[in-house]
Amino acid sequence: MRFETSTIKDIAKALGLSTSTVSRALRDRYEISEETKKLVLAYAEKVNYRANPIARSLKERRSYSIGIIVSEIANNFFSQVINGIESIAYDKDYHVIISQSHESYKQEKLNVEHLASRSIDGLLIALSSETQDIDYLRQLYAKGLPIVFFDRVPVDFETHKVIANNFKGSFDATEHLILSGKRTIAHLTNSENLSITKERLAGYTAALAKYHIGFRPELVKYCQHGGMHSAELEQAVKELLPLKPDGIFISSDRLTTGCIMALKKTNPEVAHKLAIAGFTNSNLVDLFSPSLTSVKQPAFEMGQVATELLISMIEAKRPVTEFETRILDTELVNMAKR
């Protein structure tokens, strides 16, 4: 801000102390007499002193801020994750800077690099559905930037990761469809290179296998852009319907809503006959028609856990070498009766 606020120097001058003393009093560092400390604190309070975080950042070579990359904040899952992140970050005096990749690799890379140049202390990232090459992240990581992945995580990157139990979530949802009598269950899913895609596919096939239903690859449709383009979704739906599925399991928030929308638009009569189960964290799911069974991820908690792990990395005195992958359980809700 261009307008002046009081600085440590001002306080020092006013109190006849040195800036070092004032700084120490304020940060409660080293040995400092109770008396002086109180004096400084009282005066600082009086003039409403706020430390200049910019100056502090420059000096300490860290910014007390962490970067977040998600594909879209207008996505319930991600906005809930962000709320979780904030809840922890603010507690520990970190600020968060949110960037959106819009499922674009180029945008993601650009944003990450921008954040890195803004001196973030660490990065929380869910990869875009387009992302295949994470070399740029490796480089930053090698240079010392702590990174924690969540939701969409790369397999071959050694760091902390936080994911939902995608396998179980998918298994449960698929099993639910099977138990309500469906046998031809389509699977609409994200870009093939995402970790969540693989895990969710595995849950789906495992459920089929448990009930001795043959896996038919043609029932699985991938969406490269994660549902960002409605044309992509309509195409997938168009290809799927001739196969006469009686149920469909959809593997992401955006795809779920997008798919129902596409169904309604292109084949409204089918939409209501098809049993639908899908990942979504929308809190509007109760309003949807056709209704669906939804797999809800513990988004808020995922954000919290990821942030705790990240901050532990940031504040570790020595390089962290032991990494963990936290897996949090999903929840199956709003069982549609049909």
Next chain:
Amino acid sequence: MRFETSTIKDIAKALGLSTSTVSRALRDRYEISEETKKLVLAYAEKVNYRANPIARSLKERRSYSIGIIVSEIANNFFSQVINGIESIAYDKDYHVIISQSHESYKQEKLNVEHLASRSIDGLLIALSSETQDIDYLRQLYAKGLPIVFFDRVPVDFETHKVIANNFKGSFDATEHLILSGKRTIAHLTNSENLSITKERLAGYTAALAKYHIGFRPELVKYCQHGGMHSAELEQAVKELLPLKPDGIFISSDRLTTGCIMALKKTNPEVAHKLAIAGFTNSNLVDLFSPSLTSVKQPAFEMGQVATELLISMIEAKRPVTEFETRILDTELVNMAKR
């Protein structure tokens, strides 16, 4: 970031120049020989030099970042506004920092002050539904922090403002209900102290007046927390239904979805008989059941306009004294036939 990158000093040393020369070459300032400039630029490119924004901020006493306060990012209207803000901000090399008030005055004030201490160059804010006292904003403004309000704006604060044409949006929605034969139209709205509440109420009453329908105050229900608490909504619905409305006009995104949810939960049979019209920017509105007529705000454009105004204030050489209030038209979509 704790890891080292090359600095202006490094470049200067490597090239046998002074830091001033390098700085000037990089920023293309003052007279500097083409030759030296090319040399520096080439070398900077080679070592992948990135100016340290922190140092620059400290020196220039500005951060090239703007703060945003919204009640909730998990709200389609606001996330679209944010996208609009980002589209302009990034173009002009500003970074944005997003904070959520969660419709709490306390949280809002805390966040604003936090942002201010983080040296933002300007603030874009939509007031929380609880906010009555904006003295803290006045103080910051008086100290020189440029502020632009959008959506929820205070009346008695002289600065740029960007709003939707709330009057017309409400008028159109209410008229739509009237034209489809409704006569007892309830109005569910936000906290009474919000600007949008007043404007939308005015549109509602004007439409009633045009068709010679008497205004019945008991048909208007205010929600202090803007739909953040479902109990509040259910209570409002409970009080409204005995009055036997045949239509309802709801005046905000969160209230619209929340109200339908409450209706469905408490009186599912009524829910489908009532004609519903409401403000919402949800892109899932096509999936809703009961369906509704929605008033959509030009959220993206609002964000863009607000940002342009803010940046013009930030970059003005002399204090701005002429302020404008931009009013953008809403759109009535998805006319429910009933």
Next chain:
DNA sequence: AAAAAGTGTGCAAACGTTCCCAAAAACGTT
């Protein structure tokens, strides 16, 4: 040929902190 004007560069201070190092003050021990 000297003075004036123009051009390119470097020096050094400043932005507001933190923190190493040394100096001063307070205290205790003999």
Next chain:
DNA sequence: AACGTTTTTGGGAACGTTTGCACACTTTTT
């Protein structure tokens, strides 16, 4: 009373920039 400890304070450099000023050199003007 002189010394050693311990506790508290101050001086000043550093973080990476930007920029006013001075200086040196070149070109133009008289």
